[in-house]
Amino acid sequence: MSSSEYITCFYCSEYTKLAKDYPVNFASMDEKSFTPRCFLHWKYECNQCVKLIHFNGISWCSDCKEFTCLSCVEEKMVKKNFLIYDYYYNIPCKKCGKMNPGLDFAEYEGIHPYQTGEIIPSEDIVVWMPIHPEEAEVKEFPHPAWGFQRIMKIGKISDFQRLESLEEYDPKKVWDELAPTWGANWPEGGDFNHKYMILPSLYKMIDVESGDKILDVACGEGTTSRYLAKNGAIVTAIDVSDMITYATKKEEKDKLGIKYLKLNAEKIIGKFGEEAFDKVVCNMALHDINDYKTTIEQISKVLKKDGLFVFSITHPCFAWPTTTSLRVPKDSQRNEDKIRVIFDYFDERPVLIKYGKVFAPLLHFPRKVSDYISVLVKNKLIIEEMSEPKPSENLVTEFPRHTYMDYELHPHFMVIKSRKI
Ligand SMILES: [Zn+2]
Ligand SMILES: [Zn+2]
Ligand SMILES: [Zn+2]
Known part of the structure; x- marks a missing residue:
């Protein structure tokens, strides 16, 4: 036998x-x-x-x-x-x-x-x-043995959950809970993604000039604000959550003249009035904002004519939760063992992402590329430049676990420069 x-x-x-x-x-x-x-x-x-x-x-x-x-x-x-x-x-x-x-x-x-x-x-x-x-x-339904559920059992996959309502998970509360771990431990200059993949594009597009009046929307612990201020801009930065306390602490220690305000991104016009800024920047936060339509509408209003709005987001097509990857075998540390899985690009229900034990769950609002473009255009913000950052050869050699056969194969982020007409 x-x-x-x-x-x-x-x-x-x-x-x-x-x-x-x-x-x-x-x-x-x-x-x-x-x-x-x-x-x-x-x-x-x-x-x-x-x-x-x-x-x-x-x-x-x-x-x-x-x-x-x-x-x-x-x-x-x-x-x-x-x-x-x-x-x-x-x-x-x-x-x-x-x-x-x-x-x-x-x-x-x-x-x-x-x-x-x-x-x-x-x-x-x-x-x-x-x-x-x-x-x-x-x-x-779905039953644990059905399609995607079965696939998820085969490989390692981070945990996420679609939400039917925001009753339990208010975005502000979510970030308040994340602040003591995320905000307190954020490395100066950003983590790998920010430092090497996102910020170089964002900084190039914002093209800061001495005396620029810039608003940093959803500034978090203030990495972007500090870069802009160090390069001569007059920076106002807002964030709705306790994340901003880590930015103000850094400002107290090392004064750059940044004005930090705890403010909802959907309420900026009431605070600053029309045409108050030359440039607005929003780094990796629009996908965390529930009412992105109102936010972009107000950003357009606080911008002067010909002003720039530059923002970065997780890539709507290739990042969580639309696309995720699983490893077979689960414990492999090599990226060639990763399989990319597309879930539902059109599903725009909010997603609760659980990154494991260290961080509280993160709330993410998935949207289509066309959603962002439509809202920009509707608010007289014309796209001048887009970037889907890809790692350089040197970066691949230096950080193979992040990049080789992964960031090399598809973008994880998208950076957009738009101008108010
Ligand atoms: Zn059988
Ligand atoms: Zn027959
Ligand atoms: Zn047949």
């Missing part, structure tokens, strides 16, 4: 989590893969194209005694929770046109040809006969 006979079928094992009476067959196919499969959950030959097709993409017509795969006809989707799924395919019989479900749902309904005895399987397998299939119907 070879050891492979003891490997159990991936699908049988997943189904048994929901249908307790589900028998688990040994896998005789694909035994060495992540998803070894039994004969029942293997492939079936389409009577039309004569190709072997995964059992979830082919249907059986009990009238014609024929299989039809979804490449030979046009399948339809039927929304229904069963086993680990939330839909099945109806795949019409090529011969008579009758709608028949894919073999996954057929099995759940007890009409799979192995269950009805229309075909006798040529391998020794235990075939499930559902007695009360409604018991196996999934009430809560």
Whole structure:
């Protein structure tokens, strides 16, 4: 007896989590893969194209005694929770046109040809006969064994949660809670991302000149404000959260003449009035601001004509939570073992990101690239320059764990320079 006979079928094992009476067959196919499969959950030959097709993409017509795969006809989707799924395919019989479900749902309904005895399987397998299939119907979705959830179990992935409302997580409160760890320990000049990837682009675009009146929106602990002030700008900086206390402490110690104010970014026009600044900067904060439309509208108003608004954000397409990466194996420290996973770019519900034990959860507001561009244009802010920072060769050599086969492959950030017309 070879050891492979003891490997159990991936699908049988997943189904048994929901249908307790589900028998688990040994896998005789694909035994060495992540998803070894039994004969029942293997492939079936389409009577039309004569190709072997995964059992979830082919249907059986009990009238014609024929299989039809979804490449030979046009399948339809039927929304229904069963086993680990939330839909099945109806795949019409090529011969008579009758709608028949894919073999996954057929099995759940007890009409799979192995269950009805229309075909006798040529391998020794235990075939499930559902007695009360409604018991196996999934009430809560997504089920832990379903699609993305399953993928997330294979590789290491940081934890995040979509929120239906902001009742529990007010952005200001979130940053107040983050301040003692995030603000207090922020390295001068920024972490790797800020220091090497974001700020060089941002500083180039803001092109500070002596005497520039600049507003730093959502300044946090003040890294950007200090850079601007050191380069001759007259800086006013606002932040709604306790993060700003770390900026004011630094100002008290080393006076640069920066005026710090605890203020909501959505309330700047009331405080400063129209055309008060030459330039406005917002470093890595617009995605943390709930009402970005009002914020950008007010930024445009406080800017003088021809004034600049320069901001950086996490890349809407390639950063959390739209795209995340997982490592297989989980504990690998090499980036070539990373797989990038795109979740839902169009899902704009707020996201609570948990970075582990050190930091309190972070609140993030995902948006599309087109959302930002539309709001800029609507407020007479015309884009003059965009940057999606990529590491230099030297940076890759110096920081391979961050950059090699990762930052090298896709941008994590986006920096935009716009001018008020
Ligand atoms: Zn199986
Ligand atoms: Zn076919
Ligand atoms: Zn038929």
